[in-house]
Amino acid sequence: xxxxxxxxxxxxxxxxxxxxxxxxxxxxxxxxxxxxxxxxxxxxxxxxxxxxxxxxxxxxxxxxxxxxxxxxxxxxxxxxxxxxxxxxxxxxxxxxxxxxxxxxxxxxxxxxxxxxxxxxxxxxxxxxxxxxxxxxxxxxxxxxxxxxxxxxxxxxxxxxxxxxxxxxxxxxxxxxxxxxxxxxxxxxxxxxxxx
Numbered sequence: 001x002x003x004x005x006x007x008x009x010x011x012x013x014x015x016x017x018x019x020x021x022x023x024x025x026x027x028x029x030x031x032x033x034x035x036x037x038x039x040x041x042x043x044x045x046x047x048x049x050x051x052x053x054x055x056x057x058x059x060x061x062x063x064x065x066x067x068x069x070x071x072x073x074x075x076x077x078x079x080x081x082x083x084x085x086x087x088x089x090x091x092x093x094x095x096x097x098x099x100x101x102x103x104x105x106x107x108x109x110x111x112x113x114x115x116x117x118x119x120x121x122x123x124x125x126x127x128x129x130x131x132x133x134x135x136x137x138x139x140x141x142x143x144x145x146x147x148x149x150x151x152x153x154x155x156x157x158x159x160x161x162x163x164x165x166x167x168x169x170x171x172x173x174x175x176x177x178x179x180x181x182x183x184x185x186x187x188x189x190x191x192x193x194x195x
Contacts (some may be wrong), residue, residue: 001194002033004075006091008082010040015170015179019126020081022183026190035071039092046095052102057067059103068100077122077194078159084129087141089149097153106157116158124158124193125150126167128187133168142166162193 005023011014020036037044045064052061061069070076082089100106101195107114128143129136136142146164154161167182 001076002035002074003077003079003194004072005025005034005036005081006093006096007036007038008040008080008090008096014040014083014084015128015167015174016081016126018179018183019128019186023079023081023190024124024185027194030191030195032194033191035075037071040095044092046092046094048098048102049093052099054103054109059184061099061102061104065099069105072100072153076122076190077124077191080123080125082125082126082127084127084131084136084141084145084166085165087145089145096147097149101153101157105109106153114156116156119158119161122162122193123150123154124162124189125164127164128167128170128186130171132167133166135164136168140188163189 005020007017007020009153017038020038024034024036048195049062052059052065053149080089080093082093088094102118103109103114103117106118109115124168131141142164146161150164153159165185169178169187170182181182
């Protein structure tokens with residue numbers, strides 16, 4: 001399989017960055033092909049341009065979006081790694097989805113609206129927050145995010161959501177042991193899904 005790991009965290013020393021590196025290393029070690037897209041390191045511009053909006057003449061993505069789509073085009077699996085900021089993904093990831101997963105890549109015009117173009121490809125998300133994991137679950141924050149982000153993306157583009165694993169209590173003084181535990185859970189989940 002070919003996987004696209006899409007990281008949306010500004011700090012290379014963050015737990016999210018460690019999760020993304022673990023995904024890349026573990027999948028490669030188990031004979032998968034992986035491309036890493038570190039959105040902050042790439043200085044990806046998340047702002048959808050007026051000329052990129054679909055029009056009667058079609059969709060006209062900018063050069064950076066065309067290049068991203070070429071890199072992602074053969075991917076069987078998309079793995080998003082990001083923190084919760086105000087119970088939502090960082091703006092850079094939302095903008096990446098707005099620009100890259102839009103018309104002519106994620107979906108196309110069809111006779112009764114739109115037709116998905118990423119059918120049979122999967123979406124896996126690993127997210128983190130400083131809030132305790134039980135709070136994220138009991139308040140409905142994770143379910144709300146999944147409804148407007150994961151499930152909507154799935155519904156429009158045809159992606160099959162295989163999981164959204166959230167790690168809570170990811171704080172600045174997190175212990176090395178706790179981080180190691182998170183990374184082991186990531187490896188285990190990758191094995192379960194892609195073995």
